[in-house]
Amino acid sequence: MADHIIAPRDLDWHPKPLAPDYRSSLLRSPNHTRLHYDPTVTEMTGPTFGHGMLGPDDDDLIVNYAQAGEAAIGPRIIVHGKLLDEDGRPVSGKLIEVWQANAGGRYRHKKDGYAAPLDPNFGGCGRCISGEDGSYSFRTIQPGPYPWPNGGNDWRPAHIHFSVFGDGFAQRLITQMYFEGDPHIALCPIVQCIPSDTAIDRLVARLDMDNTVPMDIRAYRFDIVLRGRGATIFENQMEGT
Amino acid sequence: MMADFKESPSQTAGPYVHIGCVPTFAGLQGMYGGNDLGAKMITGDPNGSRITLTCHVIDGDGVPLKDAMVEIWQAGPDGTYGPTEGFSHWGRQPTDAHSGELVFETLKPGATAGQAPHLLAWITARGINLGLTTRIYFADEDNSSDPVLAVAGDRQATLIAQGGDGSYRHDIYLQGAQETVFFDV
Ligand SMILES: [Fe+3]
Numbered sequence: 017m018a019d020h021i022i023a024p025r026d027l028d029w030h031p032k033p034l035a036p037d038y039r040s041s042l043l044r045s046p047n048h049t050r051l052h053y054d055p056t057v058t059e060m061t062g063p064t065f066g067h068g069m070l071g072p073d074d075d076d077l078i079v080n081y082a083q084a085g086e087a088a089i090g091p092r093i094i095v096h097g098k099l100l101d102e103d104g105r106p107v108s109g110k111l112i113e114v115w116q117a118n119a120g121g122r123y124r125h126k127k128d129g130y131a132a133p134l135d136p137n138f139g140g141c142g143r144c145i146s147g148e149d150g151s152y153s154f155r156t157i158q159p160g161p162y163p164w165p166n167g168g169n170d171w172r173p174a175h176i177h178f179s180v181f182g183d184g185f186a187q188r189l190i191t192q193m194y195f196e197g198d199p200h201i202a203l204c205p206i207v208q209c210i211p212s213d214t215a216i217d218r219l220v221a222r223l224d225m226d227n228t229v230p231m232d233i234r235a236y237r238f239d240i241v242l243r244g245r246g247a248t249i250f251e252n253q254m255e256g257t
Numbered sequence: 258m259m260a261d262f263k264e265s266p267s268q269t270a271g272p273y274v275h276i277g278c279v280p281t282f283a284g285l286q287g288m289y290g291g292n293d294l295g296a297k298m299i300t301g302d303p304n305g306s307r308i309t310l311t312c313h314v315i316d317g318d319g320v321p322l323k324d325a326m327v328e329i330w331q332a333g334p335d336g337t338y339g340p341t342e343g344f345s346h347w348g349r350q351p352t353d354a355h356s357g358e359l360v361f362e363t364l365k366p367g368a369t370a371g372q373a374p375h376l377l378a379w380i381t382a383r384g385i386n387l388g389l390t391t392r393i394y395f396a397d398e399d400n401s402s403d404p405v406l407a408v409a410g411d412r413q414a415t416l417i418a419q420g421g422d423g424s425y426r427h428d429i430y431l432q433g434a435q436e437t438v439f440f441d442v
Pocket of ligand 1: 117172175177271273
């Protein structure tokens with residue numbers, strides 16, 4: 017078999033399955049280590065989603081759940097960046113889905129009972145498909161921090177959840193985006209599951225004044241990187257698996 | 258590989274993954290036209306045998322997760338990854354909020370390039386820091402020479418759905434004596 021068509025994953029870079037300070041991981045983390053095999057055609061292929069499935073406001077959380085003529089409450093922001101692979105190449109035509117709490121830190125979910133009120137004009141989800149150059153963009157409101165039951169006085173930093181597809185299903189990734197300067201980043205047991213500050217920093221979006229629209233909406237820049245893709249597909253992929 | 262372009266570190270999908278991935282299930286009426294992506298894998302009248310796969314994802318206390326989401330990616334009946342008219346090869350299901358059950362209605366995959374028929378499954382939920390990748394094989398197929406099952410060794414039974422005649426059950430155990438094999442692939 018040739019070099020991996022999808023680059024190996026550095027499991028030491030990601031959070032470990034068991035993170036005792038994140039209580040939910042205690043009963044949900046496998047005890048065995050993950051067993052390795054080289055990606056086969058199953059892992060090197062994946063679903064594709066066309067622009068045709070997108071509605072006109074799918075990428076605009078400010079209005080996509082709002083009554084006609086109304087808008088979600090909160091600081092207006094653009095979240096944008098590029099979907100890249102580990103070789104720095106754009107990953108184009110891939111589905112990116114986001115979800116988040118409203119400006120008060122409340123999710124539109126039956127299980128969220130936080131005291132902050134729902135915003136009738138905010139649903140909290142959006143989606144788009146990356147462009148030719150890997151670029152993507154959403155309009156939304158800045159989510160609020162929120163408390164969560166973890167046994168102590170735990171508050172999530174303001175964050176936006178991201179779900180991302182790649183060319184191969186092995187590149188599938190769910191992660192979270194944080195905001196530059198948020199003091200809760202250093203305090204959050206979920207963020208701090210990530211072993212290194214360098215890795216955590218990759219999830220921190222930067223205020224982007226160049227793309228901020230005067231008197232309208234601020235921009236934050238957040239690039240997402242998926243596992244690298246080899247340049248060549250060999251015919252004997254399965255040999256040596 | 259440049260350090261600046263290392264894979265983005267994973268974070269848990271959290272308890273509200275449904276809002277982003279299955280918003281109609283989450284109660285966001287009308288979002289995305291009321292269609293949750295991946296809910297229906299069979300969208301036309303494709304050739305092949307239709308199967309129902311019923312799963313639970315079970316925690317270390319033996320309790321089914323009520324807030325998980327599972328995706329599958331699979332070959333079609335011809336053993337290829339398509340595209341196949343009327344069939345998506347990819348499905349996404351949340352576990353039921355009360356029973357923890359989830360059901361995929363799909364086509365039985367064919368054997369693929371030296372591999373026995375299988376589904377690739379990916380499990381995310383609150384408490385899972387990096388999505389868990391596993392495979393699901395079928396008890397009524399010849400799995401004896403599958404190279405990935407060989408990797409699983411004496412734990413390979415945890416990867417094989419039970420049943421037949423178009424109806425299969427498969428529980429994914431996150432911990433314990435029956436812990437499912439998860440892969441780094
Ligand atoms: Fe959250």
